Amino acid sequence: MKAAKTVAYPVAAQSRSRGMESRTNQERLARTAAYLIITLVAVAYVFPLYWMIVTALKTDVEIFRVPPSLLPENPQWLNFPLSTTYIPFWQYMWNTMVISALTILGVVVSSAFIAYGFARVRWPGRNLVFMVYLSTIMLPAQVTLIPLYIVFRQFGWVGTILPLVVPAFFGNALYVFLLRQFFMTIPNELTDAARIDGASELGIFSRIMLPLLKPALATVALFTFVATYRDFLGPLIYLTDQSQWTISLGLQMFKNMYGAQWQLMMAAATITMIPTVVLFFLTQRTFIEGIALTGIKG
């Protein structure tokens, strides 16, 4: 409480009545300034997305006009379907969805199991093991990258989605942490009663705990989807066969091959962003609460 004490005593009773009035004025001023700054930054934040869509609707001549036009002269809606023909766009989208779905399945199931073992089963050495496990979050991916690549290559897995998907089935320490927090909020009476009735630990886990944990599992599934959908390095290393590429790799190729077709690249980028944006609007609360949880306990 060091910090609170330092503010406790600069006695201010001296000017309270006079101070109050100027304070509300001050506060109004501060509030206005806050609105101004926040709105300015928000406009700057939206601008790249606005510019992406505006560019996507221009012709290949209009994009190079100086000064640029703020709205497309004659909106080229066909740019959107056209952009998906330059690369096998929907094939890449499908590949991405398959990888995402399998990764979500693996992460959710395994992390729930692991979290239960750390939160609800009392065993000697549990906390120490948990701390060690949690510390693996801090391991830079580069350190394990090369040996894993070499061993996956020996398995014949390079050029398949397996190196991206299989590790998901061995849990994710961050999500184990998150789920463990949830498990610990569930009262013991609930599980003790079932134990007395002779339920097995697996039965308690699947019949009592998992249903209660649905919102948390949804959070983990969402975060995993976004992470997989955005991933670039993993697919770049392992998906050597073009027919297996994810949409991120496809966009990168689009950029390298047709770099001057800005209107089509912006159209493709827009379509790529749609799934995550729609998902966010549908599940905003889950997202926001999930982020709060990851940050609260360091």
Next chain:
Amino acid sequence: MATAATSRRRSGWTRSQWQSLLTGLAFISPAILGVLFFAAWPIVQSFYYSFTYYTILQPPYFIALDNYRDLFSDRIFAIAVRNTLYMVLIGLPVHLVFDFLMALLLNMRIRGLSIYRTIFYLPSITPVVASVIVWLWLFNGQYGVLNEIIGWFGVQPIGWLTDPRYTKPSLIFMGLWFGGNTILIYLAGLRDVPISLLEAAELDGANALRKTWHVTLPMVSPVIFYTLIINVIGYFQYFTEAWVLTATRDGAAGGPLNSMLFYAMYLYQTAFQQFKMGYASAQAWVLFLIVLIATVIVFRTSGWVYYRSEE
């Protein structure tokens, strides 16, 4: 140790203790396998590779410390290290301070919070490659809208991604756009500051600045500490943004004069374009040690973090 000794004297654990240990281990068995196979073993293995010449096609050939010695005379490696430190020492503080200021403003009980929150968060969930391609267009020297905008204020066009003096500041500028996740973490932390404490400080005559400095900051310091640790580790691995911005059709990357070549990019090139697995493993281990030291430094200097439970 003590419990083990006492229990041995009592002729071992009870049956139910054994049972709960086995049940616990069964539940966490995916984690044990995962850590062994995806973390512990690769760390050891890459340590071994770092002392070898290894191209995958032929078996590793032991060359002792040659890889490490080569690192010291590798001028491109030195550039990559310098660029990465630039990002960690300048980019990271700029980003975290910006994110915190935004969170403070959002926390002023303003109207339309959910709209602002959405706006700030969207870039954090859109695919990085798509976002970076948009920025590539914004940064375009000839037709890019950023040069147009600064032109309104009488500033000469800038070679955002072509002039080595500006490339890293451009990356940091672009990085401000990806701050949404941290902003929301800070906002959640700020929401957790007990109002009673703030009111008490107010009654004692503290103004907004003093309240923020003496009450809010200490109360959210664990959250700041968390984001600092996570981001220090993350910024040392800075890859995708710079890679997508600078990669060319023939696989080169790093931008003009390698001014956007970062540690993880050079490591990727060494391992997966030149297939020098031994040399890349030495780089990986040096990165591991750098990150470890940086993390220890952050932990050691964490005297400013205030934990409520210590009351």
